[in-house]
Amino acid sequence: MLERLARISRLLALPLTAVSLAAVGLAGCTAAGPGDAAIEEEGASNVLVDARSVARLAPGERLAVDLRARDVVAHVAFDGLDFSRVDLAFGEGKAPLSEVMAPLFSHPYSPLEAHDGRFVITADPANIPELTADDIAALEAERMIAREHGSRAPAAQPQSINDCVEQTIYFYVDIVINDTVQSVLCAHTIVVCGSTTCDMQTHNGHDYLFCDGQESWTDARATCASQGMSLVTLDDAEEEAWVNRLASAHSTQKWWIGLNDRASEGTFVWDGGDAVSYTNWYADEPNDAGGGEDCAQLNRFYPEPGWNDEPCSLHLRFICESD
Structure with a gap:
């Protein structure tokens, strides 16, 4: 089991770009190609999980996001992504992303409503630099907070964008694998608009x-x-x-x-x-x-x-x- 997890983790490193989250933001992250070297800079490591990542797998092979790596932020772009071939893993256990995230996907603020078709997962909220210490403390108490910002200014104050506002929703999600519970933070951005009826x-x-x-x-x-x-x-x-x-x-x-x-x-x-x-x-x-x-x-x-x-x-x- 551990050998297989390690082998899949090496595959996952192919689209890895270790850059500062402040540079890439929640709207997306860049990815090194299969032959590119990872770029090491200060900050969390950003892993892009998308349809291309899965397409590089051999038949029957699966992609795993290891939640034991607390300094990793997984950016899941779900347009065309086969969720059934992506696992969340920690310890010696793993489970399909679609299964362990089902409660979140059915939530009123589901990431599937994200306007850019992606969300991020991390085991440590400090990996998301726009969250202040007060925000993280609020998350510990509330388990979910929302912050509003413009497309070029991720700040807590709302900014009108053609009568619409971007709202980023941050959730704690308890993942249960092999009777072990791991809390992870999921974040995604929705767009809310005026035109009230x-x-x-x-x-x-x-x-x-x-x-x-x-x-x-x-x-x-x-x-x-x-x-x-x-x-x-x-x-x-x-x-x-x-x-x-x-x-x-x-x-x-x-x-x-x-x-x-x-x-x-x-x-x-x-x-x-x-x-x-x-x-x-x-x-x-x-x-x-x-x-x-x-x-x-x-x-x-x-x-x-x-x-x-x-x-x-x-x-x-x-x-x-x-x-």
């Missing part, structure tokens, strides 16, 4: 707008106000269940609600001014992970219910409610 619904005498254009919390609030409404107030479990069902029918990704503590950290209020008499925070939320998480949303833990706090600058879908 809203679906009107009525419940218990109130009108609701379920708006699928993704906006910051403040812009979403302004959109609601332009219709004489506020971001939704959830007064009890029955109303929340109805809102959740309608929202998830449109998208199982995140939705802004009106709850926020922008004025005073830790003191949450509703956008519409109603007293906070009911809450349904997920376990250990709100936690202001990384600082600056002042606005609440639904579906962070889909399909489990429960609210979460997020940076108000993120672009999410949103729900308005009449007074």
